[in-house]
Amino acid sequence: MDEPSVTEPGRPERLERPERSERPVRASAEGAEVAGDAVAAEEAVAAGDAVIATRALTKRYRGGQLAVDGLDLTVPAGSVFGFLGPNGSGKTTTIRMLMGLIEPTSGTARVLGRPMPRAARAVLPRVGALIEGPALYGFLSGRDNLLRYDAADPTADPRTRRARVAAALDRVGLAAAAGKKAKAYSLGMKQRLGLAAALLQPRRLLVLDEPTNGLDPQGMREIRTLVRELAGDGTTVFLSSHLLDEIEQVCTHAAVMARGRLITQGPVAELAAGRRGRLVVTTPDTGDAARVLKERGAAGIVIAGDRVTAQPPDGDLADLNAALVAAGVRVRGFGTERASLEDAFVALTGEGFDVAG
Ligand SMILES: Nc1ncnc2c1ncn2[C@@H]1O[C@H](COP(=O)(O)OP(=O)(O)O)[C@@H](O)[C@H]1O
Numbered sequence: 001m002d003e004p005s006v007t008e009p010g011r012p013e014r015l016e017r018p019e020r021s022e023r024p025v026r027a028s029a030e031g032a033e034v035a036g037d038a039v040a041a042e043e044a045v046a047a048g049d050a051v052i053a054t055r056a057l058t059k060r061y062r063g064g065q066l067a068v069d070g071l072d073l074t075v076p077a078g079s080v081f082g083f084l085g086p087n088g089s090g091k092t093t094t095i096r097m098l099m100g101l102i103e104p105t106s107g108t109a110r111v112l113g114r115p116m117p118r119a120a121r122a123v124l125p126r127v128g129a130l131i132e133g134p135a136l137y138g139f140l141s142g143r144d145n146l147l148r149y150d151a152a153d154p155t156a157d158p159r160t161r162r163a164r165v166a167a168a169l170d171r172v173g174l175a176a177a178a179g180k181k182a183k184a185y186s187l188g189m190k191q192r193l194g195l196a197a198a199l200l201q202p203r204r205l206l207v208l209d210e211p212t213n214g215l216d217p218q219g220m221r222e223i224r225t226l227v228r229e230l231a232g233d234g235t236t237v238f239l240s241s242h243l244l245d246e247i248e249q250v251c252t253h254a255a256v257m258a259r260g261r262l263i264t265q266g267p268v269a270e271l272a273a274g275r276r277g278r279l280v281v282t283t284p285d286t287g288d289a290a291r292v293l294k295e296r297g298a299a300g301i302v303i304a305g306d307r308v309t310a311q312p313p314d315g316d317l318a319d320l321n322a323a324l325v326a327a328g329v330r331v332r333g334f335g336t337e338r339a340s341l342e343d344a345f346v347a348l349t350g351e352g353f354d355v356a357g
């Protein structure tokens with residue numbers, strides 16, 4: 001990329017992308033296409049459609065890498081949707097297809113009820129996006145970066161520009177640092193400036209690719225707070241992360257990716273609830289307990305102090321408890337922890353979560 005920009009989708013060259021006509025046109029749903037304006041996008045979503053919906057969305061890069069494999073994603077309006085997966089699982093590739101930055105190899109993607117990339121010109125002004133960290137002009141102040149960015153958006157009203165830039169800077173907590181050169185910004189400040197760019201206009205949807213990447217815990221908390229506030233205003237937020245607890249803390253819904261495929265999606269509470277949490281056995285006989293658990297099919301056994309924890313096997317846990325007692329293990333405590341998204345991930349993929357691409 002040779003021209004710096006704060007976020008990609010609003011760049012003028014994206015908006016000038018010629019609309020495609022070779023795609024199959026389905027009569028009713030695509031009727032709004034002819035109208036070709038943002039009002040149609042609004043109506044499609046108001047009718048209760050998902051804000052993002054993909055069907056069999058697939059991307060194979062030229063080198064042959066199957067990065068996204070038959071993805072069926074449904075993001076409900078008003079959700080804070082976590083797009084979760086280890087590095088290399090296909091999150092950024094999916095987001096780039098959703099934003100019309102790259103073409104799918106096959107399958108379809110609809111954003112705000114309209115097909116992408118075909119309807120990019122109508123859809124993108126309603127979407128704020130932060131993809132793979134913001135690119136900035138280091139020699140310009142944060143404020144001037146935003147002014148310049150907004151000026152490149154043909155749908156942005158120049159008369160309200162300065163006020164909108166000031167409001168966006170304030171929103172992300174950069175008002176005091178607005179006059180500083182961007183190259184003097186910390187990573188967290190740069191990330192927040194990128195978010196401010198996504199907030200220059202009212203948005204129906206915010207798409208944030210790993211918004212807390214590289215931030216310290218304080219910076220991560222600030223982004224989470226901001227995401228909650230935005231969601232409170234009714235904006236649907238779609239954010240990717242490779243951090244499980246981040247998704248659990250802020251998201252109402254989540255989809256889990258592994259190796260380009262969708263493992264599961266739904267409300268966060270339901271994803272975890274369908275799973276058993278880790279089994280915890282408290283006993284002075286930890287070695288024997290671990291052996292019995294292993295024989296009975298428990299996985300991921302960890303001994304710490306007088307606690308043995310494991311991913312429980314299928315079947316009645318009462319039988320497992322009885323087996324421990326029969327083997328002479330003095331069981332002082334036996335139970336399961338509340339299931340987390342991580343348990344769901346491990347149960348669904350058979351892998352730990354921290355696997356890198
Ligand atoms: N431009 C590209 N050309 C070829 N392969 C790519 C390209 N971008 C990403 N990939 C590969 O596609 C897979 C998914 O990558 P990516 O979508 O960036 O995953 P994530 O964002 O979840 O880390 C990885 O194996 C990655 O190496």
Ligand SMILES: [Mg+2]
Nearest residue numbers: 091092093210
């Ligand atoms: Mg990525």
